[in-house]
Amino acid sequence: MSNDPYAALGVTKTASQDEIKKAYRRIAKESHPDLNPGDPEAEARFKAAAAAFDLLKDPEKRGRFDRGEIDASGQETPERRFYREYAEGPEATYHTSRGYEDFSDVFGDLFGQRARGGRSGGMQMRGPDQYYTLEVGFLEAAKGAVRRITLPGGGTLDVKIPEGLADGQTIRLRGKGGPGLGGGPSGDALVTVSVAAHPFFRREEADILVDLPITFDEAVLGARIECPTIGGRVALTVPKGATSGQVLRLRGRGVKKGAGHGDQRVTLKIVAPPRIDPELEEFMRRWREDHRYDPRRGMGA
Structure with missing residues (x-):
């Protein structure tokens, strides 16, 4: 995924929420995998745009990203984790009498200990988000419905289409993505919905x-x-x-x-x-x- 969600959508950091929404809809319509079968570049553009829109459409997440507190995937940056654990927390897991003027030593100690399964009990990582596309009928989107999609591994996933869903919107199913590492939580499933045209509505x-x-x-x-x-x-x-x-x-x-x-x-x-x-x-x-x-x-x- 691109490290710059603004670049993934082709907008500037000063773009309004409406401009971000329009940019995502444009890319979704141009690069949707269903419209570009067998085109990995189009699929990659669509996935990058979907992930970027999911981050930037939330004003709180967007603000945290702009301040450098989270990265493009929505995870806390190492610097933010360091600040939270060593400056904000009432108890620091690691500390020395000489302070932390040398940040490279601190980060090396912090992540080295965790990677080796030190005091934190081993590294835990959230699972990856997984992206899907789903076409629904006009009346299904307008009135609401439940649709079942088949996963790449052969399993199924029931997707609740909320009443009034608009074309190009993404539904987030928390915990339905890839499994976590070391007992970490599963990622989310993000389903982008394409609404089919109706004969007269x-x-x-x-x-x-x-x-x-x-x-x-x-x-x-x-x-x-x-x-x-x-x-x-x-x-x-x-x-x-x-x-x-x-x-x-x-x-x-x-x-x-x-x-x-x-x-x-x-x-x-x-x-x-x-x-x-x-x-x-x-x-x-x-x-x-x-x-x-x-x-x-x-x-x-």
């Missing part, structure tokens, strides 16, 4: 967008019709004189947002009948002669 933040076809008579006379939502069909009132492009809002019919839900925005599309019969043609001809109007007036050349 789209998503914008917490709102669901859908284009809804209506007939001539429903537009002119108004109507009470059924409209699909992610939770099933609901009744929708089309006002008299509705036009194509007019947007109606169904409150609370979007995806989960905090304690509530977003809305569903319905864009009306007037659709002509598949066949214009003589009766309709004659009626429209007479109507046009008596009620002609120009909806394009004022548009200019």
Whole structure:
């Protein structure tokens, strides 16, 4: 993994959280292993970006990294461990009467003792994080689901898809990664989710967008019709004189947002009948002669 998570995402250290999020989404879409099968370089870029985003999206972790307290993998740096154990701790495991002016001796003694299984009882290391990708359906991400993935070793892992999950988000499963060393804790499994497109639903933040076809008579006379939502069909009132492009809002019919839900925005599309019969043609001809109007007036050349 890159020692510089900012470089892995292609952003500067002054980048905003929104810029970091956009950079990760761009790399995920360009280098996702599912889109680049058999390309180890793309897979490496994706894994590096996922690890970097996992670190930098957390303001507390980002601050600790910027201050040099943790490294790019999220582990405490040797200098920070030294300071915490020898300066902050009430009891120091190792100490001398002459102080610690020579830091190289201290680090050599500290890590040498631990590596040989000295007073600390042997080295313990956290297991590595493992990265996975998972494609889920649009409605699974919007409403929540449980999906099972097959691990490289043949085992399985159940992944809970939280309600309202967005495309490109990463789910962290603590303790489901690689095993630790010397009795250390296991790493985490990080599952980056790709949300498949839906035939007619789209998503914008917490709102669901859908284009809804209506007939001539429903537009002119108004109507009470059924409209699909992610939770099933609901009744929708089309006002008299509705036009194509007019947007109606169904409150609370979007995806989960905090304690509530977003809305569903319905864009009306007037659709002509598949066949214009003589009766309709004659009626429209007479109507046009008596009620002609120009909806394009004022548009200019």
